[in-house]
Amino acid sequence: MPGNVLVIAEHWKGEPEGVTFQMLTRGRALADQMGCKLDVLVIGHGVGGVAANLADKGPDAIYTLDDPALETAACGLQAEAAVAALRQLSPRLTLLGYTLVGMELGPAIAVRLDVTAMTNCVSVDYVDGAVVVARPVYDGSLHARMAIDPDTPALVALQKGATPTLPLESKNAPVEKLPVDVASLPKRGEVLQFIEEPVSDVDITKADIIVSAGRGLGDPSKLALIDECAKALGGMMGCSRPLVDQGWLPRERQVGASGKTVTPKVYIACGISGASQHLAGMSESRMIIAINKDPNAPIFQVAHYGIVGDLFEYVPELTAQARKG
Amino acid sequence: MKIVVCCKAVPGSVTDVAVGEGNALTYRSQFQAMNECDEYAMEEAIVLKRQMGGEIIALTMGGITTQEVLYTAAAKGADKIIRVDAQVQDPRAASKVLAAALKKIGGDLILTGTQSRDSLSSFVGVATAQQLDVPFAFAVTAIEKDGDNAIRVRKELGGGRSADVRLPLPALVCIQTGIQPLNYVPPARLMRARQQRPTSLSLADIGLTQADLAPRGYRIVGVAPPQRTRQAQMIEGSPAEVVTTLLAKMKEVR
Ligand SMILES: Cc1cc2nc3c(=O)[nH]c(=O)nc-3n(C[C@H](O)[C@H](O)[C@H](O)COP(=O)(O)OP(=O)(O)OC[C@H]3O[C@@H](n4cnc5c(N)ncnc54)[C@H](O)[C@@H]3O)c2cc1C
């Protein structure tokens, strides 16, 4: 099948996001195996800096779609623009991040181009002439493996942190601007403003040790147990999203794709199942300890040390021993 | 305002998962419940109706047992409940069915969730919007009216960033968890809701055939516990022993 591997770069304020480098690493290996080139598509306004940054990070060529209308484009227009670009480039495999941005853009592009789409992937490989992905199903304790039909163009959305970033040999990729008339595309809404969360007093990204509570806690009155444990260890309390959604804790404590990305020395996950959106915020922690009743909980896939059991038996004990020093 | 909420029935306590016929997974499950973010979408619909008037239609696609979630939706406040009688796992095909049903039902605002607990794909909402050719926004945490023919939504971009977006109506919005507090449904209300008969739509009613639903372009080759990227060392023993070991390990990290 003709066509290249293409990475859709994710970027913010002129800087590529970490997931973009992960996809370049994976994309480079796949392109070499498939005997094709690795391209990058950068969409936005004023993206020259992003393109220049990526040029020596492994791709063979960089294509940009740079238009003032994309500055405030809702995803509908971004997708139409990306589709126009992809029609010109006809990649056989398009990689993008399974991030909040990619979760919106991926399906929008896939439907328009009528390509096979696989989202929330933990791996993508080239096996016997076919692109094979693995992705979680049900509660994430199982992974389904899917082989994409050969000769079928595909779009694969990879979880953040699913593959490492490795240094790649520079190909001094040329940067080419694609001729797409963005103004002629349907607008479908408009971004009125971008908002960045203000810095708060509670900054869990600065903590060396984070003890995080998940829905396994069961009851907000038990939060004190986690907080005491975190304090006894000289750390801070974090949490998974459902606790914030239920109003138990403020958003500033939330770890994950739509919360904080943390890289403490020690991350202790208590009663957290380990959904991909939670892992996206903590999988780079230096030591991960998980306490969970369910031996098949996906959190054990990233944990260095695991305890299968009731958090209420272990957390108070941890507090007590930590206090003794 | 006519609001349609797409609610999916998702299985709980799933066991015996295997690759079955027709590129689908088979499993056993103890119960079905409304997908979590769809519950939040229902709550948001109720708040919007209170502010602007109109009606709420709950729509699900699935076999007869998935009707359960429609009763929950009715008990929460849906005025009409509709089930499309089709069993589809493939997210692409699912969006095709929902879009065809939504074309027939109409609606100014369509709400879906961000992700379903079983397929974990975060695909169906936006894909449905694209099939319908209407504006959309993903991971929405607030909605307000903006003039007569538009809404203004706040959506998450990840990493603590978000955006305010203006969407002309009709539009489809994928609701993020936490948008409204979830209200408890008293059993008596649920009992009453069960007396309501859901409208059932067949594939023929929405102009589709079984052939339109076949997953295309891939083959499920297996389903298994994941290969551990990191071999977690399991620590066993009494809580005191386990914790002593852990604290020693923690001291080694720099
Ligand atoms: C677009 C999007 C963005 C998201 N962003 C985030 C995010 O930023 N952060 C985030 O965390 N999630 C996020 N999520 C939600 C995510 O998908 C999961 O739903 C969430 O992480 C689950 O939280 P949990 O693990 O605490 O709860 P659950 O998945 O319900 O897990 C609870 C766990 O506790 C265990 N347990 C129960 N009782 C005990 C006990 N007594 N002792 C020990 N273990 C026990 C259970 O075995 C289970 O594994 C996002 C989802 C979407 C769709």
Ligand SMILES: Nc1ncnc2c1ncn2[C@@H]1O[C@H](COP(=O)(O)O)[C@@H](O)[C@H]1O
């Ligand atoms: N069978 C279904 N019936 C009704 N809504 C659905 C169905 N499947 C998916 N959805 C909607 O699409 C959203 C995203 O699902 P998914 O793409 O499977 O993660 C869900 O939160 C639902 O709102």
